Amino acid sequence: MGADMGLARNVFLGSAALCMCAAAMPVAAQNTRRHYELPAQSLGEGLRAIAQANDYQLVADPRALEGRRSPAINGEFTPEEAITALLARSGLEAEVRGQTIILRGRVAPSRSEEVDSAADNQLFVTGSRIRGAQPTSPVIAASREKIRELGHSDLGSYVRNIPQNFSGGQNPGVISSLQTGSENTTSSSALNLRGLGADATMTLLNGHRVAYDAVSQGIDISAIPLAAIERVEVVADGSSALYGSDAVGGVANILLRRDYDGLLATARLGAATDGGDVQHQFSAVTGRRWSDGGFMIAGDYNRATDITASQRSYMRSRQGSMTLLPSQRQASAVLAADQALGDVVEFGIDAHYNRHKSVAALPFTATGDVTQLGTISRPDIEAYSISPTIEFKLPGGWQVEARATRAVSDSHIIAEIYSGGSRSAVNHVRYRNDLWSAVNGGAKVGHGAE
Structure with missing residues (x-):
């Protein structure tokens, strides 16, 4: 991919x-x-x-x-x-x-910003993870089965229920607008531990970085299909000494499934009892294991309609076309594979892809429809990451690992502005983040070390 x-x-x-x-x-x-x-x-x-x-x-x-x-x-x-x-x-x-x-x-x-045709920006990261170091704070861990038992259909819903996570900013139900000052321009779900901002929580995929989203340098955690994960581990306290300054609030690591053999497809339909939020979710995961390696591929497609003020009695004082929860469409896929190359060398690769679109309407008055005076926002985000790893097993219980990560995330936000019943302007805002990361290190395994 x-x-x-x-x-x-x-x-x-x-x-x-x-x-x-x-x-x-x-x-x-x-x-x-x-x-x-x-x-x-x-x-x-x-x-x-x-x-x-x-x-x-x-x-x-x-x-x-x-x-x-x-x-x-x-x-x-x-x-x-x-x-x-x-x-x-x-x-x-x-x-x-x-x-x-x-x-x-x-x-x-x-972070780098790009509006319209601004030049691409790159971020190089080296040595941000100290291999073998143990966190001093308790680790919140949840397996895929546990997340499903709690009634969550995606990782975004799960992390919003972690007590140490502030869900008021990086939540699809919080619409970006002039009135609220919300940072969530793309209807994403990002971890924001201790409420310090999404850019103060480091989110890793199998221990490596991915490109930041247009949610104040957060990572849209809902982009990882739930079917693809083995478990999620969260350190909900500052971890800057191990991971760098963007881990002031804490660190989350999404660990992918490795030992899956078979094929599983699921479908989920749902809707809000008061109207709106009609959800269609389709997921599939397949994989194969053999004596010295294997692979896993998972995909997820999720579509949900919006919830408007006209559908909720407690919002009768607001204009009916106002969006409370944006309509969303998201397609994502994940690949994890590993292969031993003899007794000494092992090669692995992780990759993910995500496409996420949403639509939200914000009327500027309580009496007029959004097309009379207001704005309709249409964010469109596409992102991917590829992270190959090679590990050498050396004499004396030592291991040496080298990893490179290439990740890109690009958001286009179209804001259609209406006045007097017609569209008076269209603003196009673009955010692009281009990441290269290279990490190498060694550790002695056994005797309690990683």
Whole structure:
């Protein structure tokens, strides 16, 4: 699968950023002066006021805005002049492209961003895992059977029920919008241990990294079919000494099945009793073991309809077209294989692929349909990773392992902005993350060592 996906395809990547939508009108007024009378307030509130006043869309990292204040402004300004005045003492910069305001200039950027045709970015990771080191905090572990017994149909649903995980930001039910400040622009499910942010929790697949998604540098854990996993292990406390700075909140490792022999296909249908969320899920796993190796392939297709405000009595005060849970369509596949090459060398490979689409509607008023004044967001994410490993068994109980990982995730988010019953603008935001990782190390096995 990796060769087919390969470097020839434009796979989608998520370098996380926040897409905050405001109503937009024709581009007339980029140079039009308007009277502003804004008090000193948080920088996010000030920028939001300017975006709303000019029907602009704001793209920003919420952490860059955290704790920053904007000065009071009073007078006639163009939108760019007003934004410049607000950012004067913030150390940040903004660029206006059409009707989109792009905030730049984080003091310590934690990820690459790409909007429209920005250049690809690569992240090289070396030595982020200390082989044989044991975590000092308790490990939360759950097998595939245990996850199913708890009533979960995917890993995203499972991790949202871990007490140490904050599910308020990386949850398909939390829609990204100007009003909520949500970071979840792609309706993904990412671990956010201790609520420190998805980029403070490291998520590994069989011990190796995968490319970050457009959910504030999180990993969409629902992209791994439940049928493919052996178990999930979570260290819900800081593990930076072993894994690096992006493990401040903790680490999760998804371990794939190795010893499967046969073929199993399953189907699941379901719906919410109050309407909406009609789910169709189809999964299959197959594998074969022989004396010195084997393989496992698993695939999953999941489709679910949306839930709107009109379908819930407690949301009667909101406009009926407002999306509470976006419609989603996801196809994913995983490969795990290993083969002994004699008595000394063993080769293994892990690979995964994911395609995820969703649609969410956000009306800007409580009385008008989204097509009267609002935005419809259509994220489309495609990602893959390939990780070959070669292990040498040396005399004296020593092992030497070398691993390389190639991972790409690319997200395209189309925001259709409506005003007066017609589509007035279409904004296209793209996040791309391109990762190469190389790790090598050795350990002595036996006597309690790994």
